[in-house]
Amino acid sequence: MKPGTTRAMEPTKVRAPNIRDVARLAGVSYQTVSRVLNNAASIRPSTRQRVLEIIDQVGYRPNQAARALVTSKSRTIGVLLSQTAHYGPTTSLRAIEDAAREAGYLITTTSLSASDYESVAGGLEHLMSQAIEGLVVIAPQVRVFDAFKELALTIPLVTLDSTGTDALRSLSVDQILGARLATRHLIDLGHQEILHISGPQDWIEAEARMRGFLQEINAADLPTHPPILGDWTAEFGYHVGRELLGSRDFTAVFAANDQMALGVFHAIRDAGLDVPRDVSVVGFDDIPEARHFWPPLTTVRQDFAELGRRSIALLLGELEGETDLNHDSILPELVVRDSAGPIR
């Protein structure tokens, strides 16, 4: 039945034009159209021109599914996120999306409901069902990586914020250095009794920041307070701060992220004390709000967006065999504001 021949009230069901439609209209074979599409060699410029015109004219768009079926490539990159909606991962993700789009790739994301093996396997399964070509993991928990070790992936994988996890392509700002910068800053101000409120034990970054803290404390030969394991939330910082202030055997706190630092601020104020007069506080991440905390928070900045961009560059490099990758490590930067002052 020819297109116009449909019976009167029957919904015409306009099928999207396919490659053969284009070919017919352009008076060439579908293979030629395919060549134009994949800009292969050996196409007479005039032919290419004509085909392109028709494509534009009928609004032809290659069917990804058909293409994926035969090439078994989906031009899709999966991103696995941990359940939390933190500033860092979110910022990286946005950069990942942009970079991927630029390269003509799609991003599909899945967030983990937990960090156990089941959950990781499930999330991965979900992504794999889309036949993703590469994977970015922003779920920097030890257990997630343990799960990965058992999973034996066959596609390129890049992990973010997972300093030093061997055997996997890993990209991150140097957390240990960042923690050292923060700690040294406090030491330079004369503090000797410094507390560290860490992230959850399971988190790789938390562990790295803790290590950096301890390295610097040891290097300066200062008394070691056992780090307190937190959960990244301001809520935790607040509660632990209140408890800690019962016995004030410290003059400074290095919180493993800005939110916990904020909670500590709150606790200090609740106790009728002042930052930095009575207690100095340093955070980590430099979220946009940090400079407007009261007092403005001294913290460690890391370039999350750059991290995201590089992860895609790395992945694409592996996927398409490029080589000019930027392997410089991304350095954290101490941002000195007003929340840490000299000891008095």
Add this chain to the structure above:
Amino acid sequence: MKPGTTRAMEPTKVRAPNIRDVARLAGVSYQTVSRVLNNAASIRPSTRQRVLEIIDQVGYRPNQAARALVTSKSRTIGVLLSQTAHYGPTTSLRAIEDAAREAGYLITTTSLSASDYESVAGGLEHLMSQAIEGLVVIAPQVRVFDAFKELALTIPLVTLDSTGTDALRSLSVDQILGARLATRHLIDLGHQEILHISGPQDWIEAEARMRGFLQEINAADLPTHPPILGDWTAEFGYHVGRELLGSRDFTAVFAANDQMALGVFHAIRDAGLDVPRDVSVVGFDDIPEARHFWPPLTTVRQDFAELGRRSIALLLGELEGETDLNHDSILPELVVRDSAGPIR
């Protein structure tokens, strides 16, 4: 050539098992396997059992591309985000991912580089290339919707945070009500000179919050200060706060989001004043940090996650013809903390 017959050093290229492999192994036709997969009726339980066993055994996973090719359904939902990584959208997105995964759908996201027509069309084009079945738009700017009006989409669309945009399925917390609650709270505390720092003019929510503010001010017959158009950032709140404090012709500020409120806090402190003693401040959103601001911020909470979940429910309803949708509107809630006090 039989599988084992490959020449010694030739990479064996293990093809993933397909539906016919499974059928052969199970001793049935591929159609039967297909029926098991799509749990169609008329399969003898013992047969289904056997097929499922084989599927599990060989790790068969239906090829999405092939399925999409023939059904022209991708089981993928697209999400279009505005460029910013705000708390609300991010939270909604995470809930969207979860809800979609639960229903067996994939999410692919694209963030807009700007809010002009070109950009929206480009982002959409990118998503459409994946043949998404439905679209969630979290880019509540007027221009984005103007762009959509011209675009004549053929797939179900749900927009978030875009109160009252007609003709499109729109889901949102009642922003006007939220703003009225916040404003009324200040009025009830005795404030008469209330300033509103709004979001960018282009944002639908900003406009709604502003409307709610003005409604309440007018209802109480109070003097109207022209709203100040901000950009959602703490930075802006800070700068405008400093300027405003030059002439203190107000006693309270209603900021259109918590970040700007934080900036205002900062400015007030810089001026040697106190919140809420000298100026009362109310925010909007109730980001997790808000309760640990100093002082803890009185603000309006909205359930972003619920919003995300519902958007998927709505979309799936349209896609799969379900009907039992929850049409109750999501109400915002005033969270009274310490940043707004009685006038003195």
Add this chain to the structure above:
DNA sequence: ATCGGCAATGTGTCCGTTCACATTCGCGAA
């Protein structure tokens, strides 16, 4: 014993591409 009818299962075709392998065309060299 035959047949209708339904449950369970099988066969052929198509979806829109790409790939490997033809085929055509034109032009210069023999």
Add this chain to the structure above:
DNA sequence: TTCGCGAATGTGAACGGACACATTGCCGAT
């Protein structure tokens, strides 16, 4: 003129599923 040859283009398979339409087997009614 004929041949060779490379550039430009065409043809016939796949790819892995789903759908429409057979076909088979079995049971009870006739």
